[in-house]
Amino acid sequence: MAQDVLQRTTDQLRKRLKELEPKVAEHERLQRALAALDQPSGEKSSPRRSSGNGARGRRRKSSTRAGRGKRRQQLLRVVQAEPGIRPSAAAHQMGVNPSQLHALSRRLEEGGELERRDGGLHLASAKSQAAA
Numbered sequence: 642m643a644q645d646v647l648q649r650t651t652d653q654l655r656k657r658l659k660e661l662e663p664k665v666a667e668h669e670r671l672q673r674a675l676a677a678l679d680q681p682s683g684e685k686s687s688p689r690r691s692s693g694n695g696a697r698g699r700r701r702k703s704s705t706r707a708g709r710g711k712r713r714q715q716l717l718r719v720v721q722a723e724p725g726i727r728p729s730a731a732a733h734q735m736g737v738n739p740s741q742l743h744a745l746s747r748r749l750e751e752g753g754e755l756e757r758r759d760g761g762l763h764l765a766s767a768k769s770q771a772a773a
Contacts, residue, residue: 712735712741713745713749715735716731716745716746716749716762717749717754717755717764719731719734719735720755720762720763724761724762725758725759725761725762725763726761726762727760727761727762728742728762731762753765
């Protein structure tokens with residue numbers, strides 16, 4: 642009887658594995674396709690392997706990081722050129738994530754260099770800076 646249960650269980654497992662095999666193959670194909678689309682153009686496509694650190698295919702871009710104070714100056718120039726610019730538009734012009742720009746603009750507001758009026762960013766007025 643125990644042998645019977647063992648045989649049935651083994652048969653069920655084999656049957657289920659056979660059912661899932663096409664889905665696993667599709668999953669692997671989709672992962673490879675996604676990895677190929679995520680790569681910048683010009684790189685050779687190769688399957689990504691997990692590094693075991695939880696990053697799962699995410700690589701840090703080797704972009705040039707802005708130097709200390711560069712984004713601040715960049716934002717102030719953008720706002721000076723376009724007073725009342727929306728933060729999302731400024732982020733787009735600067736090529737940064739809107740959440741990065743939000744944090745920066747908040748620091749500049751707290752420092753009295755920027756003001757937010759009607760949803761747009763403005764350089765702080767002279768009287769606002771004198772009060773700060």
